Amino acid sequence: MTAHAIPLVGRAAELTEFGSALARARKGRGSIVLVSGEAGIGKTRLCDEVQRGHRQDGGVVLAGRMAPEESSMRLTRPPQGLPCCGC
Numbered sequence: 001m002t003a004h005a006i007p008l009v010g011r012a013a014e015l016t017e018f019g020s021a022l023a024r025a026r027k028g029r030g031s032i033v034l035v036s037g038e039a040g041i042g043k044t045r046l047c048d049e050v051q052r053g054h055r056q057d058g059g060v061v062l063a064g065r066m067a068p069e070e071s072s073m074r075l076t077r078p079p080q081g082l083p084c085c086g087c
Helices: 012-026 043-056
Strands: none
16 A cells, blocks of 8 residues: 555644645745654655645645754754745
């Protein structure tokens, strides 16, 4: 059984947040969505589901991952020219 054949449960709030970000992007207001948390809580599965659905709707997805050796890096402000969401 493939991962997307197993229902994604317990992620309604996160899917709503992603849906809102995608709706803003369709209106020309891009954003960055940070998904973080402890290992094994389903971050990859959540992102895979959102990406799959967005691509099926004709969308383009740009995704990045942090390498384990970079896990102690602090997040900083986005590059100049990108809007910041209060960081």
